[in-house]
Amino acid sequence: MLDIPLPVLLGQVTIGLVNGCFYAMLSLGLAVIFGLLNVINFSHGAVYMLGAFAAYLGSRWLGINYWIALFIVPVVVGAFGMLVERLLLRRLTGLDHLYSLLLTFGLALVLEGIFLDIYGSAGQSYNGPPQLDGLVDLGFMRLPLYRVWVVAVSLAVCVGIWLLIERTSLGAYLRAGTENARLVQALGINVPLMITLTYGLGVGLAALAGVLAAPIYQVQPLMGSNLLIIAFAVVVIGGLGSTLGAILTGLGLGIIEGLSKVFYPEISSTTVFIIMALVLLVRPAGLFGREA
Amino acid sequence: MTTSLALSTPISAATEMGPTAAAAAQRRQILALQDVHAWYGESHILHGMTLSVAEGEVVSLLGRNGGGRTTTLRAIMGLVDRRKGSIRIAGAEVIALPPHRIARLGVGYCPEERGIFASLTCEENLRLPPSQAGGGMSVDEIYALLPNLAERRKTQGTRLSGGEQQMLAIARVLRTGSRLLLLDEISEGLAPVIVDRLLELITRLKSLNYTILLVEQNTHFVEDLADRHFVVERGQVVLHVTAAELASSAELLERYIGV
Ligand SMILES: Nc1ncnc2c1ncn2[C@@H]1O[C@H](COP(=O)(O)OP(=O)(O)OP(=O)(O)O)[C@@H](O)[C@H]1O
Numbered sequence: 001m002l003d004i005p006l007p008v009l010l011g012q013v014t015i016g017l018v019n020g021c022f023y024a025m026l027s028l029g030l031a032v033i034f035g036l037l038n039v040i041n042f043s044h045g046a047v048y049m050l051g052a053f054a055a056y057l058g059s060r061w062l063g064i065n066y067w068i069a070l071f072i073v074p075v076v077v078g079a080f081g082m083l084v085e086r087l088l089l090r091r092l093t094g095l096d097h098l099y100s101l102l103l104t105f106g107l108a109l110v111l112e113g114i115f116l117d118i119y120g121s122a123g124q125s126y127n128g129p130p131q132l133d134g135l136v137d138l139g140f141m142r143l144p145l146y147r148v149w150v151v152a153v154s155l156a157v158c159v160g161i162w163l164l165i166e167r168t169s170l171g172a173y174l175r176a177g178t179e180n181a182r183l184v185q186a187l188g189i190n191v192p193l194m195i196t197l198t199y200g201l202g203v204g205l206a207a208l209a210g211v212l213a214a215p216i217y218q219v220q221p222l223m224g225s226n227l228l229i230i231a232f233a234v235v236v237i238g239g240l241g242s243t244l245g246a247i248l249t250g251l252g253l254g255i256i257e258g259l260s261k262v263f264y265p266e267i268s269s270t271t272v273f274i275i276m277a278l279v280l281l282v283r284p285a286g287l288f289g290r291e292a
Numbered sequence: 293m294t295t296s297l298a299l300s301t302p303i304s305a306a307t308e309m310g311p312t313a314a315a316a317a318q319r320r321q322i323l324a325l326q327d328v329h330a331w332y333g334e335s336h337i338l339h340g341m342t343l344s345v346a347e348g349e350v351v352s353l354l355g356r357n358g359g360g361r362t363t364t365l366r367a368i369m370g371l372v373d374r375r376k377g378s379i380r381i382a383g384a385e386v387i388a389l390p391p392h393r394i395a396r397l398g399v400g401y402c403p404e405e406r407g408i409f410a411s412l413t414c415e416e417n418l419r420l421p422p423s424q425a426g427g428g429m430s431v432d433e434i435y436a437l438l439p440n441l442a443e444r445r446k447t448q449g450t451r452l453s454g455g456e457q458q459m460l461a462i463a464r465v466l467r468t469g470s471r472l473l474l475l476d477e478i479s480e481g482l483a484p485v486i487v488d489r490l491l492e493l494i495t496r497l498k499s500l501n502y503t504i505l506l507v508e509q510n511t512h513f514v515e516d517l518a519d520r521h522f523v524v525e526r527g528q529v530v531l532h533v534t535a536a537e538l539a540s541s542a543e544l545l546e547r548y549i550g551v
């Protein structure tokens with residue numbers, strides 16, 4: 001174990017951190033949506049894919065460049081999410097979790113099916129912005145500048161959303177609504193609107209992750225489904241409904257996963273689930289969850 | 293106590309009239325329930341509740357456990373699964389409105405479980421409900437009135453003592469400018485000194501012409517406070533007693549609510 005050179009180790013940590021950023025952004029959206037809506041959003045991976053495809057198709061058909069896509073795609077896909085909430089999810093409020101889970105799962109299958117039908121399972125490549133071509137020399141490794149950008153943007157977005165939730169009055173609505181939405185509404189807050197916006201925010205965040213991912217990973221219809229499973233594990237490990245838990249666990253797991261590639265590559269893809277099992281044994285409510 | 297509690301009245305201007313039952317008859321009805329039925333899922337809980345509260349009146353809902361008093365308040369707020377009949381607030385029919393629209397008509401609701409949020413500090417709890425047109429007490433006025441809350445403004449809401457949480461739940465709706473208060477068992481489970489302070493607070497609100505519907509188990513708490521009393525049983529009003537009749541109907545009342 002000690003014969004592993006430090007640069008290799010740090011290299012895997014860095015790569016893990018990039019993956020962790022995607023885990024964090026997806027899990028944060030899942031956690032916020034679950035907190036307020038009580039919906040286990042199985043279409044989250046599909047909207048991430050939708051974000052990546054929107055960037056790809058926008059560039060191919062409309063010549064929309066990366067920088068514009070970065071702003072427009074989350075808004076458009078987020079608006080699509082709000083439509084889904086208003087037209088479909090809302091009708092299931094008050095019913096068992098299982099109904100909304102099945103609805104969002106079905107929605108994911110439909111979205112992925114449509115793209116599979118048109119584009120097949122082969123990946124499309126999407127070029128990142130030329131401004132971010134090139135490598136950054138970190139001393140122990142040379143990292144593509146684009147990945148540094150991804151880490152910076154994701155961290156800024158996660159911290160921004162965390163501050164929004166923890167420090168603003170809008171965030172206080174969300175925290176209170178997560179505890180008791182009916183009472184918050186009886187205190188005069190338009191909770192149905194808040195639910196729509198929150199769902200839109202979570203979906204928009206997944207779409208943003210999709211745009212960020214498009215130049216790194218291949219743009220393909222099933223790109224979200226593997227990631228989604230990990231994101232769910234992150235939410236569970238972090239503690240259901242804990243935003244800070246989702247962010248820190250996402251980043252941490254990315255790094256641990258990276259490290260496990262160095263020490264024991266065979267289990268690197270299962271690391272997350274082993275950790276989940278261990279955490280649940282010790283702290284059933286998750287690392288940052290409130291014990292009931 | 294501060295003297296700056298002369299509040300604006302979103303529902304209507306304050307009347308000069310003393311809040312006696314006779315005067316109440318001529319005053320504007322702020323809350324009127326007519327044959328209200330309410331359900332939780334399939335359980336039919338309210339069976340034709342009819343009652344009204346005039347501006348500036350304090351009215352109590354008495355009765356044994358499970359009679360439907362909490363459900364009456366929840367039905368007014370739109371927090372039951374289904375409701376039928378007529379509920380008018382300052383004349384406007386609200387039976388089809390969602391809870392937030394009802395609250396914005398100037399209705400302040402303090403639930404039986406107090407509803408202080410654990411993930412919010414004391415002050416965040418206080419500032420949570422949006423102010424209505426006209427506004428109510430400022431946060432400073434509330435802190436002057438309830439200095440305990442000022443000391444604990446940064447404390448997690450649910451770490452406050454039971455009495456402080458109850459004060460906070462009331463203060464929270466006073467801040468919005470609500471002039472109709474629906475208070476559910478606010479004296480329940482609190483020490484006698486705290487109950488006295490609550491009594492003082494409600495008496496003060498009454499003198500400021502707030503309209504208050506008070507659910508109580510503790511007849512003692514309401515006997516000097518309320519202008520009228522309704523006894524609720526099996527989801528209906530079974531007895532109506534004015535403050536003046538209270539002494540003479542003590543025995544009757546005892547039969548309805550005695551344990
Ligand atoms: N969420 C609910 N679902 C089904 N039934 C309920 C629910 N809440 C209350 N009930 C039933 O409705 C009836 C009236 O309850 P309510 O809480 O209104 O009584 P109450 O007069 O406030 O009494 P108390 O608060 O002293 O127990 C009771 O029989 C109760 O079991």
Ligand SMILES: [Mg+2]
Nearest residue numbers: 361362363404
């Ligand atoms: Mg009750």
